[in-house]
Amino acid sequence: MAQLSQPAQNCVVQDEIQQQLAAGLLAAHAHTSPKYLYDVLGSRLFAAICELPEYYPTRTEAAIFALHAQQIAAAVGPDAILIDLGAGNCSKAARLFPSLRPRQYVAVDISVQFLEEAVSALRQQFPQIEMTCLGMDFSSELELPATLGMDRRQFFYPGSSIGNFAPLEALMFLRRIRKGIGSSGGGLLIGVDLIKDKAILNPAYDDALGVTAAFNLNLLHHVNRLLDADFRPRDWRHRAFYNSEQHRIEMHLEARNELTVHWQNGGMRRFARGERIHTESSYKYTREGFVDMLQQAGYGAVQTWCDPNNWFMVCHAQVA
Numbered sequence: 001m002a003q004l005s006q007p008a009q010n011c012v013v014q015d016e017i018q019q020q021l022a023a024g025l026l027a028a029h030a031h032t033s034p035k036y037l038y039d040v041l042g043s044r045l046f047a048a049i050c051e052l053p054e055y056y057p058t059r060t061e062a063a064i065f066a067l068h069a070q071q072i073a074a075a076v077g078p079d080a081i082l083i084d085l086g087a088g089n090c091s092k093a094a095r096l097f098p099s100l101r102p103r104q105y106v107a108v109d110i111s112v113q114f115l116e117e118a119v120s121a122l123r124q125q126f127p128q129i130e131m132t133c134l135g136m137d138f139s140s141e142l143e144l145p146a147t148l149g150m151d152r153r154q155f156f157y158p159g160s161s162i163g164n165f166a167p168l169e170a171l172m173f174l175r176r177i178r179k180g181i182g183s184s185g186g187g188l189l190i191g192v193d194l195i196k197d198k199a200i201l202n203p204a205y206d207d208a209l210g211v212t213a214a215f216n217l218n219l220l221h222h223v224n225r226l227l228d229a230d231f232r233p234r235d236w237r238h239r240a241f242y243n244s245e246q247h248r249i250e251m252h253l254e255a256r257n258e259l260t261v262h263w264q265n266g267g268m269r270r271f272a273r274g275e276r277i278h279t280e281s282s283y284k285y286t287r288e289g290f291v292d293m294l295q296q297a298g299y300g301a302v303q304t305w306c307d308p309n310n311w312f313m314v315c316h317a318q319v320a
């Protein structure tokens with residue numbers, strides 16, 4: 001296949017993004033990929049969500065990492081290449097550096113500008129660790145640069161971001177990571193949110209201050225820029241609830257009134273009052289269900305650590 005020059009490649013990517021967004025908006029049940037929640041402001045709002053009292057995943061996962069630091073470090077082993085998928089502000093990896101002692105840190109995220117700022121601050125703090133910043137969308141492919149070493153690749157995928165994939169897609173994503181690890185003593189350290197009472201789940205995605213609402217509504221600004229669309233965030237309201245049949249939180253944007261949205265090249269859609277755009281799912285698992293998925297994805301020994309309430313789980317899966 002002919003190689004595309006960089007600007008031509010960017011145009012192809014932009015076309016793909018626009019086609020994907022337009023197709024989702026025109027679907028019978030309008031939807032957008034959760035990756036569009038993350039522009040610079042979206043990344044900042046997500047970091048604020050992690051501080052909210054209702055958002056238990058971040059602090060529960062941090063408590064598991066703190067309590068089981070030695071065992072987790074023993075499972076991961078020192079001198080690894082730590083590859084942080086969806087690194088965001090990199091704060092989770094940074095907290096683990098003293099116990100994991102990686103030789104290299106590779107931060108990967110679609111929200112490139114935000115990631116670059118985070119990594120450049122981290123370089124000052126940990127000059128002994130070689131750091132690489134990779135701006136990429138890993139939702140369909142996980143292609144790491146050929147120059148990256150293969151020895152002891154440890155992927156890090158915290159925060160239950162795996163829950164943003166539907167279960168079959170999650171299985172395929174775990175297989176892609178498995179392939180990326182290769183066969184020289186690597187593994188995957190992953191955080192997974194567990195099924196629990198909706199009285200705990202619902203407020204975590206619909207907080208009293210409205211930070212998650214702002215995070216969800218900000219997607220419309222992002223889509224306006226990507227698709228030259230005319231969404232007005234004031235015309236939409238945030239909806240988030242646990243769907244107990246599908247074991248997932250659903251986030252939607254709901255039209256406050258009947259309205260029409262337009263975008264480039266004559267694209268348009270009329271939304272009835274109350275009609276929704278599905279913007280994110282966050283699947284919850286049982287411990288056994290997720291370990292079974294890791295095994296189906298081809299991993300070997302799996303170690304798990306949970307908090308005392310069994311709200312959240314951290315797993316380390318080795319590659320046999």
Ligand SMILES: C[S@@+](CC[C@H](N)C(=O)[O-])C[C@H]1O[C@@H](n2cnc3c(N)ncnc32)[C@H](O)[C@@H]1O
Nearest residue numbers: 035038086087088109110111137138139158159
């Ligand atoms: C739920 S946040 C988690 C951030 C951080 N790892 C944590 O646990 O707090 C998801 C992160 O993944 C990134 N992300 C989402 N979809 C992505 C994709 N398709 N490709 C690359 N990064 C993605 C977002 O920009 C965001 O930083």
